[in-house]
Amino acid sequence: MDRHPHPESREAVSREETTLRVPFLLDVEYRYAVGQYGRRFFTELRDHARLMGVRCPECERVYVPPRPVCGICYHELHEWVEVGPEGTIVGWTVVRIPFIDPMTGEQRPVPYGFAIIRLDGAATSLYHFLDETDERKIRVGQRVRAVFREKREGSLRDILHFRLLEE
Amino acid sequence: MPRRVAIIATGQTKHAARRLDVNIAELITEAVTRALQDADLTMRDIDAVLLGNMEPFEGFLFPELWAVEGWGGYMKPSVKFNTGGTVGTTTAIAAYYYVASGIYDTVMAIGFQKQSEGHTQTAITTVGDPIWERSVMAGAIGNFAVMATTYMHESGVTEEQAAKVAVKARRNACLNEYAHLQMPDITVEDVLKSEMLAYPVKRLDMCPQSDGAVAVIFAEESKAQRLAPRPAWIKAVATAHEQQYMGDSPKRLAEMRSLIAASRRAYQAAGITNPRRELDVAEIYEVASFAELAMYENLGFCERGEGGKLIDAGVTELTGELPVNPSGGVLSTNPIGATALIRVAEAALQIMGKAGRRQVEGARTALATGYGGNAWTDILILSREKP
Numbered sequence: 001m002d003r004h005p006h007p008e009s010r011e012a013v014s015r016e017e018t019t020l021r022v023p024f025l026l027d028v029e030y031r032y033a034v035g036q037y038g039r040r041f042f043t044e045l046r047d048h049a050r051l052m053g054v055r056c057p058e059c060e061r062v063y064v065p066p067r068p069v070c071g072i073c074y075h076e077l078h079e080w081v082e083v084g085p086e087g088t089i090v091g092w093t094v095v096r097i098p099f100i101d102p103m104t105g106e107q108r109p110v111p112y113g114f115a116i117i118r119l120d121g122a123a124t125s126l127y128h129f130l131d132e133t134d135e136r137k138i139r140v141g142q143r144v145r146a147v148f149r150e151k152r153e154g155s156l157r158d159i160l161h162f163r164l165l166e167e
Numbered sequence: 168m169p170r171r172v173a174i175i176a177t178g179q180t181k182h183a184a185r186r187l188d189v190n191i192a193e194l195i196t197e198a199v200t201r202a203l204q205d206a207d208l209t210m211r212d213i214d215a216v217l218l219g220n221m222e223p224f225e226g227f228l229f230p231e232l233w234a235v236e237g238w239g240g241y242m243k244p245s246v247k248f249n250t251g252g253t254v255g256t257t258t259a260i261a262a263y264y265y266v267a268s269g270i271y272d273t274v275m276a277i278g279f280q281k282q283s284e285g286h287t288q289t290a291i292t293t294v295g296d297p298i299w300e301r302s303v304m305a306g307a308i309g310n311f312a313v314m315a316t317t318y319m320h321e322s323g324v325t326e327e328q329a330a331k332v333a334v335k336a337r338r339n340a341c342l343n344e345y346a347h348l349q350m351p352d353i354t355v356e357d358v359l360k361s362e363m364l365a366y367p368v369k370r371l372d373m374c375p376q377s378d379g380a381v382a383v384i385f386a387e388e389s390k391a392q393r394l395a396p397r398p399a400w401i402k403a404v405a406t407a408h409e410q411q412y413m414g415d416s417p418k419r420l421a422e423m424r425s426l427i428a429a430s431r432r433a434y435q436a437a438g439i440t441n442p443r444r445e446l447d448v449a450e451i452y453e454v455a456s457f458a459e460l461a462m463y464e465n466l467g468f469c470e471r472g473e474g475g476k477l478i479d480a481g482v483t484e485l486t487g488e489l490p491v492n493p494s495g496g497v498l499s500t501n502p503i504g505a506t507a508l509i510r511v512a513e514a515a516l517q518i519m520g521k522a523g524r525r526q527v528e529g530a531r532t533a534l535a536t537g538y539g540g541n542a543w544t545d546i547l548i549l550s551r552e553k554p
Contacts, residue, residue: 019187026226030297032297032298034298035298038298038299063415064414065296065298065299065412067411071410071411071415072410090317090417090418091313091314091315091316091317091320091419092313092316093305093309093312093313093315093316093365093366093367093368094365094366095305095306095308095309095312095364095365096363096364096365097288097306097308097309097364097365099288099289099292099305099306099308099309100286100288100289100292101292102289102292102293102301102304103301103302114303114305114309114312114313114365115313116313116314116317116413116414116419124412124414124415125413125414125415125417126414127300127303127304127305127310127313127413127414128303129303135366139320140316140317140320141320155302156298156299156302156303157302157303
């Protein structure tokens with residue numbers, strides 16, 4: 001005997017009024033260590049509004065986020081160099097769909113500009129916010145500049161957003 | 168030498184936005200029972216069970232424990248896989264290794280997700296590195312959209328060409344009794360006019376969130392030949408990873424390094440030099456319409472920058488030279504932990520000649536991919552011929 005009735009008949013059972021609900025809210029707080037490389041990066045950002053990367057001695061790629069090993073050459077990375085604060089847009093969007101911001105548990109206000117940014121001097125890109133929400137005014141290849149917060153506390157959000165530069 | 172391995176049976180649930188009629192264990196049972204029936208086996212015939220699921224989505228930790236009644240794992244060796252979008256293919260490749268190793272003869276791979284029980288966008292955002300990515304990540308859709316503009320810029324594909332992919336998927340899904348989004352009347356115009364979520368991605372460009380499960384049974388050579396009239400032999404498997412942060416991959420969709428690396432390794436192992444000609448069907452992990460076009464290019468189905476032209480020419484339609492996602496793909500059905508294993512199941516159905524109304528006539532060689540994590544790729548090539 002078929003213990004599993006035809007899919008359609010099961011679909012028909014999926015009505016709200018047959019559902020018993022048990023409300024359940026999970027509120028969890030996490031704390032993460034930023035690590036040695038993160039500590040240097042975020043201290044520079046907080047104290048001097050400077051963005052730093054690490055350079056590979058072999059391929060000369062500069063990595064942001066800074067990290068201990070080059071993923072291409074497997075060399076240890078020790079040489080710190082400043083990158084940005086200007087850069088170039090590699091990809092962009094304007095987010096219009098609302099969603100929960102995992103940093104706050106609240107809905108993030110939309111719309112907002114969002115981009116993949118290649119900081120000057122870096123081989124990698126950083127994802128961050130743009131100060132523009134008009135799709136007609138943003139394009140790949142456009143120059144941008146980091147705008148730092150007045151009061152910084154050592155997080156990626158010490159960068160308020162990236163401002164589009166005049167052409 | 169690894170032993171020869173084949174897929175001998177598959178089972179899927181009816182995938183839907185909300186399967187309120189079943190809990191997770193019961194959802195899994197539905198797929199497992201159908202897979203066992205497909206090969207006329209019982210759980211006693213299964214030597215080991217591998218489970219694929221992304222726990223953050225439902226917040227249902229230890230599914231191997233809480234849902235054991237559903238997947239029948241009592242007293243059986245089992246491992247759980249949790250690798251992001253690739254969960255399902257990772258589980259399939261592991262099942263292949265289990266059997267190829269000679270330690271187990273018959274292994275069941277299961278993938279499931281019940282997204283209606285959790286919060287998908289938030290869960291995906293928490294997948295990002297907590298220090299470097301999470302504070303600015305824009306959920307699955309925003310993150311995908313920034314890559315899509317890079318790809319459009321590099322290749323010149325248009326929103327219309329992407330919309331054609333979305334239409335193909337939802338129409339193909341009408342031929343698949345298990346698919347979630349079936350839209351027989353959908354048009355390119357509908358896709359272009361659907362709500363803008365994050366430029367250039369509109370609601371109908373994006374995959375849905377689904378509840379669903381899939382089970383696939385792998386067997387060694389003699390069992391496969393005895394139990395399946397036409398087994399789907401595993402000809403090649405390959406996995407490739409990217410560097411760890413989202414911004415490490417220089418062009419994201421426009422140059423999917425892990426997809427290029429894994430597919431070329433798999434093609435070489437399977438003796439494929441011209442994938443467009445030598446593959447008969449592909450089931451690929453396209454979470455959005457734009458991704459499918461980028462994947463055509465990166466899988467070598469066409470030259471770089473020609474992804475849009477391939478869909479324009481109808482090459483990847485069910486009736487085309489190389490049908491892509493006759494099942495309706497991820498754009499029609501996306502229970503994340505099951506999604507990539509559904510690709511494998513659908514590719515196997517094509518080889519076994521059991522794909523019903525979505526069958527590609529005479530399919531002998533099929534490609535299945537998984538894509539996710541931080542731009543990670545799994546590839547399987549299935550064949551009617553023994554490797």
